[in-house]
Amino acid sequence: MELSRFIAGLPKAELHVHHVGAASPRIVAELAARHEGFTPVPADPALVEKFYDFRDFPHFLQVYLQVVDLVRTPDDLWTLIHGVGGDMAAQQVRYAELTITPHLHLVRGFAPKAFCEVIEDARHRVEADYGTVLRWCFDIPGDFGVPAADQTLSLALDERPDGLVSLGLGGGEHGVPRSLFAPHFAAARASGLHSVPHAGEVTGAQCVWDAVRELGAERIAHGIHSVEDPALLEHLAEHEITLEVCPTSNVRTRAVPSLAEHPLPALVSAGVPITVNTDDPPMFGTDLNQEYAVAAELLSLDEQGVADLARAAVKASFLGAEGKSALL
Ligand code: ADE
Ligand code: ZN
Numbered sequence: 001m002e003l004s005r006f007i008a009g010l011p012k013a014e015l016h017v018h019h020v021g022a023a024s025p026r027i028v029a030e031l032a033a034r035h036e037g038f039t040p041v042p043a044d045p046a047l048v049e050k051f052y053d054f055r056d057f058p059h060f061l062q063v064y065l066q067v068v069d070l071v072r073t074p075d076d077l078w079t080l081i082h083g084v085g086g087d088m089a090a091q092q093v094r095y096a097e098l099t100i101t102p103h104l105h106l107v108r109g110f111a112p113k114a115f116c117e118v119i120e121d122a123r124h125r126v127e128a129d130y131g132t133v134l135r136w137c138f139d140i141p142g143d144f145g146v147p148a149a150d151q152t153l154s155l156a157l158d159e160r161p162d163g164l165v166s167l168g169l170g171g172g173e174h175g176v177p178r179s180l181f182a183p184h185f186a187a188a189r190a191s192g193l194h195s196v197p198h199a200g201e202v203t204g205a206q207c208v209w210d211a212v213r214e215l216g217a218e219r220i221a222h223g224i225h226s227v228e229d230p231a232l233l234e235h236l237a238e239h240e241i242t243l244e245v246c247p248t249s250n251v252r253t254r255a256v257p258s259l260a261e262h263p264l265p266a267l268v269s270a271g272v273p274i275t276v277n278t279d280d281p282p283m284f285g286t287d288l289n290q291e292y293a294v295a296a297e298l299l300s301l302d303e304q305g306v307a308d309l310a311r312a313a314v315k316a317s318f319l320g321a322e323g324k325s326a327l328l
Pocket of ligand 1: 021064171198249280
């Protein structure tokens with residue numbers, strides 16, 4: 001069987017994907033049509049795809065926020081999440097930890113309780129309609145500073161939706177020291193949430209060290225610049241801190257110059273646990289099946305190797321032992 005067909009049929013789990021970044025061009029165009037006149041985002045799916053052409057990482061974040069801006073009503077948010085769940089199920093994604101950035105919605109008028117009710121309702125509907133199980137990572141948008149982090153933590157602790165499993169930290173890395181958010185991650189961890197910050201996506205290994213030491217990171221979003229520091233690679237391998245690697249994302253945001261120069265093979269050779277993910281799939285013109293194919297190419301994997309990648313995602317997930325064994 002062709003490897004791409006094998007990948008398409010393989011049940012998969014995804015650990016690093018942002019809810020807004022995963023919205024299909026069709027759904028984004030539909031939301032843009034709902035709010036026409038108030039957005040630079042085109043109301044035509046083909047033009048949405050063209051709109052996703054990023055000069056660099058800051059430009060990507062700017063466009064990302066323009067899409068966030070389309071999510072204005074509870075129904076917008078529900079439609080987006082339900083659509084993402086359907087797209088995942090079509091790719092045989094049976095379980096996903098979806099990164100969601102509540103602050104960006106709360107500042108656009110969502111009340112905390114209503115926000116959690118909508119995302120939980122959409123999560124349950126996705127499971128009922130498609131069988132795909134979703135969990136949440138509440139993401140602090142680092143560029144918005146400590147007040148946004150305070151708000152994210154309060155929402156997590158006060159509302160504590162059933163689907164919430166972890167606290168994240170996203171956005172830019174330059175000028176956003178991970179240590180700024182140490183108290184938030186300490187409080188989240190004390191309450192039983194897991195720690196999954198972005199680090200080492202566009203800055204160096206020191207950022208990953210900070211995420212590990214200051215934020216108690218159990219997994220790292222991206223972490224690709226760990227490759228610059230052999231002692232860090234050893235630490236990640238020894239402590240089984242998984243990197244959520246998103247190869248095409250890194251090329252499209254210019255975090256790495258090309259797929260051929262992606263550090264994935266070096267990370268794997270160093271014994272660092274990795275999973276393969278999409279980050280913001282339609283924004284980067286990819287999907288999880290394609291990322292598995294990219295990883296297979298970079299790592300020279302056969303069917304067995306690709307199946308091992310899928311198992312690695314289940315193992316590194318925040319499912320309980322029972323949930324994991326049901327998927328393995
Ligand atoms: N938010 C959405 N995608 C992101 C990425 N790749 N890095 C940081 N924050 C993000
Ligand atoms: Zn991300």
